[in-house]
Amino acid sequence: MHRNARIYIAGHRGLVGSALWRELQRLSFTNLIGRSHAELDLRDAGAVQKMYALEKPEYVVVAAARVGGILANDTRPAEFLYDNLQIQNNLIHGAAQAGVKKLLFLGSSCIYPRLAPQPLQEDSLLTGPLEPTNQWYAIAKIAGIKMCQAYRRQYGCDFICAMPTNMYGVNDNFDLNSSHVLPALIRKFHAAKTTGAPSVVCWGTGNPQREFLFADDLARACVFLLEHYSQEQFINIGYGSDVRIRELAEIVQRVINFQGEIVWDTTKPDGTPRKLMDSSRLFSLGWRPQVDLETGIRLAYADFLKRFAGNGVSTS
Numbered sequence: 401m402h403r404n405a406r407i408y409i410a411g412h413r414g415l416v417g418s419a420l421w422r423e424l425q426r427l428s429f430t431n432l433i434g435r436s437h438a439e440l441d442l443r444d445a446g447a448v449q450k451m452y453a454l455e456k457p458e459y460v461v462v463a464a465a466r467v468g469g470i471l472a473n474d475t476r477p478a479e480f481l482y483d484n485l486q487i488q489n490n491l492i493h494g495a496a497q498a499g500v501k502k503l504l505f506l507g508s509s510c511i512y513p514r515l516a517p518q519p520l521q522e523d524s525l526l527t528g529p530l531e532p533t534n535q536w537y538a539i540a541k542i543a544g545i546k547m548c549q550a551y552r553r554q555y556g557c558d559f560i561c562a563m564p565t566n567m568y569g570v571n572d573n574f575d576l577n578s579s580h581v582l583p584a585l586i587r588k589f590h591a592a593k594t595t596g597a598p599s600v601v602c603w604g605t606g607n608p609q610r611e612f613l614f615a616d617d618l619a620r621a622c623v624f625l626l627e628h629y630s631q632e633q634f635i636n637i638g639y640g641s642d643v644r645i646r647e648l649a650e651i652v653q654r655v656i657n658f659q660g661e662i663v664w665d666t667t668k669p670d671g672t673p674r675k676l677m678d679s680s681r682l683f684s685l686g687w688r689p690q691v692d693l694e695t696g697i698r699l700a701y702a703d704f705l706k707r708f709a710g711n712g713v714s715t716s
């Protein structure tokens with residue numbers, strides 16, 4: 401990509417999109433295009449078409465989605481299905497109409513069957529039933545993959561897809577009802593420490609295993625794929641190893657230095673037992689993550705403190 405390429409990042413204020421925006425700026429890309437949710441409702445096909453006509457992006461990254469943790473996915477199925485289908489249909493179809501040179505669609509590790517062999521290989525797609533707590537989101541993301549593949553086959557569009565594992569980092573969502581596990585734990589342990597609470601309640605049994613990738617690493621992978629990957633087959637983006645949620649809670653406890661105990665609320669769902677990506681295809685192309693889990697958690701906690709603690713916003 402030339403440094404003055406016009407690159408539209410859909411979702412540039414989110415966890416992944418903002419990391420990609422920073423990375424492209426760091427690499428001296430000068431023509432970055434973004435729209436906040438207030439400026440552009442991506443579910444509105446006409447509005448998306450107008451944006452494409454006005455901005456004429458050469459590259460598009462679909463980092464915009466209705467996202468959330470296990471509870472939000474489980475309790476707001478209509479939003480997770482409808483919003484995501486609308487957003488990605490408008491962005492992908494609109495990009496084809498606008499003659500976009502290359503588009504990168506980001507999916508999720510939850511596209512794989514709940515009990516697919518671990519680590520999850522790309523060819524496990526559609527080989528078994530999905531995890532019920534996030535099947536709505538997964539179906540939308542699978543449809544997004546198929547959209548890109550169909551537009552490549554029928555219209556020759558260079559639309560590629562990548563499936564990131566569970567993400568965390570700077571600019572995350574710390575709302576306890578809709579967040580993923582890592583920001584939730586950071587907020588809960590911080591609140592317990594500052595109020596002197598004796599314990600922190602975490603969800604489920606603590607046994608599920610999850611792989612976590614720092615958003616800045618994903619941003620580097622996105623740039624790598626935009627520059628070096630043009631295949632119909634989607635590609636996994638993971639860290640390479642996973643931890644039990646119990647271990648994750650202990651790392652957060654240590655980073656935040658909370659002295660109390662951890663209590664498990666088993667009335668809350670565990671979700672998929674394990675979701676470790678096989679990222680060997682991407683690794684063999686030469687990309688590697690740079691930020692280990694504990695370092696990333698320290699960076700995410702620093703971001704939480706900067707954004708929320710000490711400015712009057714309740715962190716409990």
Ligand code: GFB
Pocket residue numbers: 468469470471473508509510533534537538565566567579580581582584585601602603604605608610645668669670671672
């Ligand atoms: O990150 P998370 O919400 O989503 O939860 P998934 C991961 C694990 O952490 C689950 C446990 O086993 C939760 O029960 N957990 C423990 C907690 N304490 C907490 C807590 O306070 N908050 C939260 N949120 N979890 C999501 C999908 O699944 O993964 C999305 O729902 C998406 O669709 C995303 O694919 C990457 O990893 O289970």
